[in-house]
Amino acid sequence: MSEGSVKKMGELLRQGARMLSDTCPECGTPLFQLRNGDTICPMCNKPVKYVKGDADSQAEAHKERLEESFRKKIDEVQTRLEEADDPALIGELTDTLMKLMEALDRANKLGA
Ligand SMILES: [Zn+2]
Numbered sequence: 303m304s305e306g307s308v309k310k311m312g313e314l315l316r317q318g319a320r321m322l323s324d325t326c327p328e329c330g331t332p333l334f335q336l337r338n339g340d341t342i343c344p345m346c347n348k349p350v351k352y353v354k355g356d357a358d359s360q361a362e363a364h365k366e367r368l369e370e371s372f373r374k375k376i377d378e379v380q381t382r383l384e385e386a387d388d389p390a391l392i393g394e395l396t397d398t399l400m401k402l403m404e405a406l407d408r409a410n411k412l413g414a
Pocket residue numbers: 326327328329330331343344345346347
């Protein structure tokens with residue numbers, strides 16, 4: 303951490319900014335929240351779009367991918383169900399569809 307950024311941090315604190323437990327994704331310097339609510343990095347000297355943390359955004363991306371694949375499968379099974387005329391196959395596809403919808407519902411609730 304450079305001397306300049308330490309000085310800048312002191313200035314920020316004097317201005318009433320609050321040091322956050324999160325660090326800048328680019329340089330690792332602790333982030334500061336200004337009194338107007340903006341979050342800035344004193345080192346990069348620019349506003350940082352405040353996210354809850356990398357782990358959370360990764361989980362969110364993972365959740366979206368999961369939901370997307372369930373939706374695709376649901377579409378596929380639905381198409382096959384519409385074309386099916388064998389009762390056994392219809393039963394099987396309906397079962398699969400229900401399971402997929404349940405899975406999608408669960409994925410939706412992840413991290414909610
Ligand atoms: Zn930074």
